Amino acid sequence: xxxxxxxxxxxxxxxxxxxxxxxxxxxxxxxxxxxxxxxxxxxxxxxxxxxxxxxxxxxxxxxxxxxxxxxxxxxxxxxxxxxxxxxxxxxxxxxxxxxxxxxxxxxxxxxxxxxxx
Amino acid sequence: xxxxxxxxxxxxxxxxxxxxxxxxxxxxxxxxxxxxxxxxxxxxxxxxxxxxxxxxxxxxxxxxxxxxxxxxxxxxxxxxxxxxxxxxxxxxxxxxxxxxxxxxxxx
Numbered sequence: 762x763x764x765x766x767x768x769x770x771x772x773x774x775x776x777x778x779x780x781x782x783x784x785x786x787x788x789x790x791x792x793x794x795x796x797x798x799x800x801x802x803x804x805x806x807x808x809x810x811x812x813x814x815x816x817x818x819x820x821x822x823x824x825x826x827x828x829x830x831x832x833x834x835x836x837x838x839x840x841x842x843x844x845x846x847x848x849x850x851x852x853x854x855x856x857x858x859x860x861x862x863x864x865x866x867x868x869x870x871x872x873x874x875x876x877x878x
Numbered sequence: 879x880x881x882x883x884x885x886x887x888x889x890x891x892x893x894x895x896x897x898x899x900x901x902x903x904x905x906x907x908x909x910x911x912x913x914x915x916x917x918x919x920x921x922x923x924x925x926x927x928x929x930x931x932x933x934x935x936x937x938x939x940x941x942x943x944x945x946x947x948x949x950x951x952x953x954x955x956x957x958x959x960x961x962x963x964x965x966x967x968x969x970x971x972x973x974x975x976x977x978x979x980x981x982x983x984x985x
Contacts, residue, residue, distance in 0.1 A: 804965075
């Protein structure tokens with residue numbers, strides 16, 4: 762299956778700063794990528810769907826001006842958490858679609874753990 | 879997406895089959911049943927999916943009842959590395975993760 766990487770794997774930042782998380786599809790051209798977040802002891806929540814060359818589609822309740830998504834190429838999508846606050850501390854995970862008949866077979870990255878002090 | 883119900887936790891002895899149930903009584907005709915798992919502090923991993931027929935791959939088997947209102951994921955020979963949270967997802971579009979079943983494989 763497709764290999765998806767994320768960078769950084771973990772990051773600690775001060776409140777008020779911005780953090781950029783990269784999601785790369787290493788061996789697959791990903792037209793569509795997804796961004797999820799997972800709070801401790803909770804399940805994954807879809808934040809947004811990122812489409813190459815167009816604006817991302819955000820899920821209800823997710824602030825698009827706070828979580829900036831850029832999908833400028835078929836192998837890279839970035840999520841920038843702007844003006845981060847402690848409540849943004851979470852595990853952020855991206856994924857890509859396999860495509861073809863396996864419509865919803867998604868390949869997930871290893872995740873990025875964000876801690877905002 | 880149809881709602882799914884899974885037991886919160888299960889134990890399985892290493893080497894034995896792990897049978898993870900999932901109820902999805904409100905499933906629609908165009909919705910697939912997907913199974914993913916998440917090992918602690920990692921991204922989820924796709925396991926298998928099906929529409930109405932039973933499916934098998936190198937990881938697991940998926941048994942879907944004839945009325946499609948429930949399914950069972952079978953790991954034929956569980957190992958310690960299969961300890962994870964297993965998510966049953968019913969959808970025709972986006973993946974919506976519930977709370978899943980925490981499977982603990984023991985010696």
